[in-house]
Amino acid sequence: MMEAGKSHTFFIHTFGCQMNQADSGIIAALLQAEGYLPAENEAEAGIILLNTCAVRENAVDRIEHCLQHLKGLKKREKGLMVGVVGCIPQYRKEEMFSLYPAIDFLAGPDTYRTLPSLLEQVRSGGKLASLEFNAQETYEGVEPLRQGAISAFVPVMRGCNNRCAYCVVPFTRGRERSQPFSSVILEVRKLVASGYREITLLGQNVNSYCDTEEGYNFALLLDAVSQEAPLARIRFTTSHPKDISEALVRVIANRPNICNHIHLPVQSGSSRMLDLMNRGHRIEEYREKISMIRSLIPDAALSTDIIAGFCGEQEADHQASLELLSDIRFDSAYMFFYSTRQGTVAAKTLADDVPEAVKKRRLQEIIDVQNRISGELFQGAIGSVIEVLAESESRRSCEQLMGRSAGNRAVVFDRADYKPGDLLNVAITGATSATLIGRPAHHDTRA
Ligand code: SAH
Ligand code: SF4
Numbered sequence: 001m002m003e004a005g006k007s008h009t010f011f012i013h014t015f016g017c018q019m020n021q022a023d024s025g026i027i028a029a030l031l032q033a034e035g036y037l038p039a040e041n042e043a044e045a046g047i048i049l050l051n052t053c054a055v056r057e058n059a060v061d062r063i064e065h066c067l068q069h070l071k072g073l074k075k076r077e078k079g080l081m082v083g084v085v086g087c088i089p090q091y092r093k094e095e096m097f098s099l100y101p102a103i104d105f106l107a108g109p110d111t112y113r114t115l116p117s118l119l120e121q122v123r124s125g126g127k128l129a130s131l132e133f134n135a136q137e138t139y140e141g142v143e144p145l146r147q148g149a150i151s152a153f154v155p156v157m158r159g160c161n162n163r164c165a166y167c168v169v170p171f172t173r174g175r176e177r178s179q180p181f182s183s184v185i186l187e188v189r190k191l192v193a194s195g196y197r198e199i200t201l202l203g204q205n206v207n208s209y210c211d212t213e214e215g216y217n218f219a220l221l222l223d224a225v226s227q228e229a230p231l232a233r234i235r236f237t238t239s240h241p242k243d244i245s246e247a248l249v250r251v252i253a254n255r256p257n258i259c260n261h262i263h264l265p266v267q268s269g270s271s272r273m274l275d276l277m278n279r280g281h282r283i284e285e286y287r288e289k290i291s292m293i294r295s296l297i298p299d300a301a302l303s304t305d306i307i308a309g310f311c312g313e314q315e316a317d318h319q320a321s322l323e324l325l326s327d328i329r330f331d332s333a334y335m336f337f338y339s340t341r342q343g344t345v346a347a348k349t350l351a352d353d354v355p356e357a358v359k360k361r362r363l364q365e366i367i368d369v370q371n372r373i374s375g376e377l378f379q380g381a382i383g384s385v386i387e388v389l390a391e392s393e394s395r396r397s398c399e400q401l402m403g404r405s406a407g408n409r410a411v412v413f414d415r416a417d418y419k420p421g422d423l424l425n426v427a428i429t430g431a432t433s434a435t436l437i438g439r440p441a442h443h444d445t446r447a
């Protein structure tokens, strides 16, 4: 038997992207408002939620592993409720119940407001799913339960109207919708009042943000947010190359507190592949956007996503991807091999014809090129002074803090009198391919 109260405590395991992390905060707030309590860890919780990601097969494998463990836990602990929420159930629907008997309930990204009543129904017996799309749902008015007191995510738009051939996100997240401008500003004001030092605006395609009633596009929104929170760093992700406008880049260039970092997924260096992927632009246009960004923001840090071994990829297409990486010299990249997703255009119309071993070999070549470039860029930073927002104690030593540069590089530095939340200049004295090392150079630059 569970002790009293435990049946109303919950613990959320979060997988996937930053939007899922933000959603877990929304779920926690919605449950708390109905009298549920967040547990410190899984063992203290009577309700365990997995907030899941469906973007690649290995993301799904991780959930399976977790559900296997929860199945054992449920045998030992009668009354424990297990829910799977987020992108996997939205995509796999009720078949989840037969695949994984440990699951008691399912909810999708648009139905989190129904979770409290869903839980009550499940408690009185049966398995339930709440998986309707709701293209109006932005969770306006829900104040999320946040992790930490330094950085905060603010989802400003949700969903995706693109149809990239490989991607399941439009099927898991539904149609695009934007948070009203005034409601974003209200949230930012609250974050400023609570002392947050970094605000990241989120959206699957954040630069298609559009509030037609108040007349704001993403460039105007970003400008307004940065003015509302002048002492905080402002970031945003993810941008689609076709929607990066010069007006937006000018806002980033002009506003000192917007980080000069743009994450701009390219997916492939070959126009032929971009066409098969249905990305809506050629590689030349991508290169032009990068030139435009670099001419307006010379020190812009650029990062990207790239997929190896998509349907029909030839050796020449792969070489084009390697060449692109060498030419652009991204600060960092998220690199994947293609994983076919049921229901997508690619799964329905293209053959997944690159053998697994070739996909993996190409991915490794991509990783090798990118690691070399990141290493060179990081080595090149030795001797410079970089503005860093301290985030936490370093994992290796309590004498050191870990923070990030505006370009999102991890920086580990001697603590001195600084604490997490401080913005300071760090003199860079060393580097690995993933971390810069240094010591404080001046006093806090903006606080
Ligand atoms: N909305 C964002 C990110 C979507 S998912 C964007 O448009 O850029 C994050 C990344 O996962 C994608 O950019 C892509 O590189 C990768 N990805 C998506 N589907 C994939 C698949 N089926 N196989 C391998 N990688 C995939
Ligand atoms: Fe997926 Fe493309 Fe939409 Fe990004 S833009 S979420 S890759 S469909």
Ligand code: F3S
Binding pocket: 015, 016, 017, 018, 019, 020, 052, 053, 054, 055, 086, 087, 168, 169, 172, 173
């Ligand atoms: Fe994954 Fe869903 Fe995000 S599929 S990447 S958690 S939008």
